[in-house]
Amino acid sequence: MSQDLEITTMSEKGQVVIPQLLRKEMNLKAKTRFIVMRKGDIIVMKTLRIPDVQKEWDNIFKKMDSKKISISDKEIVSEVKKHRKAKRK
Numbered sequence: 001m002s003q004d005l006e007i008t009t010m011s012e013k014g015q016v017v018i019p020q021l022l023r024k025e026m027n028l029k030a031k032t033r034f035i036v037m038r039k040g041d042i043i044v045m046k047t048l049r050i051p052d053v054q055k056e057w058d059n060i061f062k063k064m065d066s067k068k069i070s071i072s073d074k075e076i077v078s079e080v081k082k083h084r085k086a087k088r089k
Contacts, residue, residue, distance in 0.1 A: 006021065026047070034046060034048055
């Protein structure tokens with residue numbers, strides 16, 4: 001981890017460049033998403049890792065296919081509604 005301070009400037013549009021050294025150390029790429037929080041005069045940015053939902057669904061359906069399991073759209077909607085209702089409680 002870098003111990004050297006880095007200085008950056010905010011543009012007129014509110015954009016701030018993350019210094020190259022930090023981007024490399026943290027493996028930050030274009031389109032990386034952040035949660036931005038404020039505490040007094042301190043601004044904190046935390047990387048937000050969003051899972052690849054399509055990839056997860058593809059894996060689920062592959063497992064279902066390999067086990068010859070089928071589920072209808074109606075059953076999926078029903079399960080989603082049950083889950084949402086349970087989560088609200």
